Amino acid sequence: MNLKQLSEHLNLSQTTVSRALNGYPEVNEDTRKRVLKAAQELNYSPNTRAKGLATGRSMAIGHVIPVTSKHEMVNPVFGDFIAGAGETYSAEGYDMVLTLVDDRDEESVYRKIRTRGSVDGVIVHGPKMTDPRIPLLRQLGLPFVVHGRATDEGGDYAWLDVNNKSAFRRATNYLLDLGHRRIALLNGLETMDFAFRRRQGYAEALAARGVAVNPALLRSEEMTEVLGYRSARDMLDRDDAPTAFLVSSMITAIGVRRAIHDKGLEMGRDVSVITHDDDLSYLKNGPGEAIFTATRSSVREAGSLSARMLIDLIRQRPTGRHQLLEADLIIGGSTGPAPSTR
Amino acid sequence: MNLKQLSEHLNLSQTTVSRALNGYPEVNEDTRKRVLKAAQELNYSPNTRAKGLATGRSMAIGHVIPVTSKHEMVNPVFGDFIAGAGETYSAEGYDMVLTLVDDRDEESVYRKIRTRGSVDGVIVHGPKMTDPRIPLLRQLGLPFVVHGRATDEGGDYAWLDVNNKSAFRRATNYLLDLGHRRIALLNGLETMDFAFRRRQGYAEALAARGVAVNPALLRSEEMTEVLGYRSARDMLDRDDAPTAFLVSSMITAIGVRRAIHDKGLEMGRDVSVITHDDDLSYLKNGPGEAIFTATRSSVREAGSLSARMLIDLIRQRPTGRHQLLEADLIIGGSTGPAPSTR
């Protein structure tokens, strides 16, 4: 069923039917009702491609997922982000187009997206500290919102980010208040902007209390259970083993917990752990109980808000182009006073 | 830059340029080279919508993600599946379109997808035992591949599935061989087809050894860490506490491990655990070490193969319409002989 058939069926012109369906005023209310009813009954919905061709808009948003050639990791956070964004898209009638791209030919992919015109805008995932995608997209004139920020990129661009620095500063301060001095940081890859900022927050908090950063207690790597386990195990084997861990993700923290148990220690009593918690639907840190003390910020909400921001941008609605979400500090069972002797 | 401009620039007709770019034979090789070069330099790529309109194909595959209205869970498996599928799509020049849909208006969404023509086919996720989507899609004439199966749906349709039944039968047998008799099953929601099949495998293995199924040792629920923890904790509190757990996902198994530790028991010695392992990139059960004994099957590979299958279907290439992947049984540190006294 297409417009032509529908209009013939109704003995109306395509123009009128189109206008009736799209809510234009120059059509009689009775006619409109008739049209809508017929469209409903005959199960008509307009062909996306034709509509897109005619309007110049595709009613789709692109998400370009960087897939590093080396480690083929999919960020576990991604599913929930997409779910959040998807809600907004559904409500606004947008489709979501995913493209996986090897980070080596990122540039050509973005260019292609632009000229092929299959999306009206893109969400940039996983920004690095210096990220060439930002100037590129600006140059291409394709609307975009960055989930995160790129510290080294100058100029204005729309972004939504968690205040990673303040979150990790607070978490570090909390551990310091509990008497911890040997605090390990199991960070994500510090080429990633968010990890860099967390590191800053951690370092600032230590510096403010005159505690030196011990490089042996720092890690910057992929956020997996196994790597969390290994790093924690190795550090706990040291003479100057940390009494507390600050960890970049729940998954990593689970590995840390395993390492602590393997050493015969108890989390929250012998060793404290604070993790960042993206509030993933399948990995709730609770509910109620709060297993880990955590800096929490819902990535799903971030997805929903980013999507809203991008749609506003595309529709040229004047709105804020920056959004900094503060993470909550949730006190759970994984932290306690620093053990006096060890 | 569009076709018209490009062809004017080259002093050729749109026809010739189009043919040169699409590899038709009736164009001189020199001309073709000239065209390709210019296209490259001028950064031309054809407008997707226009191309789609003209050809009737959209070069996009739809993934409809069911989002249950109650529990807003995103299956953690999803990210890796998408990554696998995405690889195939990239290689074949397809886009991937995600639509999140509340399961209440699933039907209308699929209908809309069909008439709007924004995709050439869809992958059906998370089939239930009786799943109306399958007859619907068949009726709509939209090519589709099901990731999993729907036991109650008759008729032929293309699917790719893990042999869940045999995997869980083997796992159960392995536990029985180790002397376990009180084996708990922490299953996914048994409205889901895969969970139902796992339950069958478990029950068959027990029956074959004359071990009765104890309903108190069965759970069918969402696969989260917290629910795994609670179920395991509650069961371990029983007089007839299980000596082994068969668990439906790594995430749940992590909760089980926590419950075991909380009881002061040791996994692999006091209590055995076998889990299904989807081989998620951020939650590797290893490498090498294999924390959990597990039935393993890469969901990423499943994604890649499903995508390939669907593309073959769309292109009407004759290929197998069913693919049953056998899971590996990986022996790890979480299983051991049943403790003689308890």
Added chain:
DNA sequence: GAATCATCCCAAAGCGCTTTGGATTGCAGG
């Protein structure tokens, strides 16, 4: 030299929609 045939290229139609620029009608106002 005319007829035949490949080879290479082109004009124009068509995909299904939106939108421009009227055309038609009925009615109030002069």
Added chain:
DNA sequence: CCTGCAATCCAAAGCGCTTTGGGATGATTC
């Protein structure tokens, strides 16, 4: 009675591509 103006509706152009149905051109065959 004519004009002006809303209120409705319509024909046709156009979005950027593919594809049909030829039209030149030059080489080959008889």
